[in-house]
Amino acid sequence: MGSAKERVVSIFFELCLTLIIAFLTPLVTRYALLPSSVHQQYPLNVVFRTCEHDLHSVCSFPAATLDYEQNSLFSPDILYYLNVRLKFADVANSKFLGLFQSVLRVEDENSKVLKQYTRSAYVKEPGMMTKAYHLFFYPLYLFGFFDDHQNSLVIPMTADYRETAEVPSTKLTFTIQDKFANVEDAELIVTARFGLIRHILYYWPTVSYVAIFLAVLALGIFLTGFKLAWQGYRTRSAAALEKDRREILRNQEEEDEGATKCDKNSNLKTEIVKNEETELRKRK
Incomplete structure (x- = not known):
């Protein structure tokens, strides 16, 4: 529950940051390009x-x-x-x-x-x-x-x-x-x-501002969505790797248990054979 809440807060913060950057980028662009x-x-x-x-x-x-x-x-x-x-x-x-x-x-x-x-x-x-x-x-x-x-x-x-x-x-x-x-x-x-570019920035200030604002906003939303998708992919990959690791460990444990049982059975058979040989010697 806490992890989901942290993700929501992170997404909200990133969207607010994207909105601020989209708001300031046209102003900075005009200041940098126009004399x-x-x-x-x-x-x-x-x-x-x-x-x-x-x-x-x-x-x-x-x-x-x-x-x-x-x-x-x-x-x-x-x-x-x-x-x-x-x-x-x-x-x-x-x-x-x-x-x-x-x-x-x-x-x-x-x-x-x-x-x-x-x-x-x-x-x-x-x-x-x-x-x-x-x-x-x-x-x-x-x-x-x-x-x-x-x-x-x-x-x-x-x-x-x-x-x-x-x-x-x-x-x-x-x-x-x-x-x-x-x-x-x-x-x-x-x-x-x-x-x-300078002609559009100076003679079409409203159009250029809206165009740059929407472009930066769309880019920011795309990058945020891509980051979320990448994080989800990494989480799923990590979960799949952990699942495979546990499966491998469980198989190894089962194999070890099987090998232990086989060793015990082999030792038991060896003891039975020895006991039978001892009994035969006593009878003779």
Whole structure:
């Protein structure tokens, strides 16, 4: 009775341990596989320098600088997309801006340039479908339900920026090499590049958590059942071996008893023969 109770307690403990491990495994997996920096957006303050002789003139390219701590914006040895979203002011110059060049520099704490990316872009004229879309939903734009992206542009600067732990960056500098670019708003978009497993873990957190939880739970239950089956097999094997051992001992005891009886009978016959020979001698 005590042994059965101990087995029940052991099974209950193992199932509880399996449940705890299944609960923690998805969290540990996400912490181990996902980088600390996955998707972040930072506003860029684009400024320019005016001319000393004419304050209304622009004497520098519009530029923005973003300072940050080491390993806060990028995780080491992870590939990143670096995109810049620009929103141009609704002025006449923006409509005739034409082709311009953008430069993004990544620097370390000593202002040493680690990477530099250059891209050409231009503001596209909206097509007929876009104009019709804006005209149809114009009341919604007035009430702020939709954003007007007519003067917006997303520039993909790079798709494979990788930072090393030995030389981390601390500053980004973005420059538009066109004095007449009237930027109203700018934003840096940093997105980590993932493989299939990391993509599922990050973009499908609930599905990935449930899948890992059920997989670990099923594995734990299978191992617990296998352990119980193995213990039962060992118990039955030990019982069978003990039974065979007892049977062999009993047979040996029976054989020993038979041999003892045979010896006794042989000795008895020998004594009878001797007695008969003694009697015959006396008669003679």
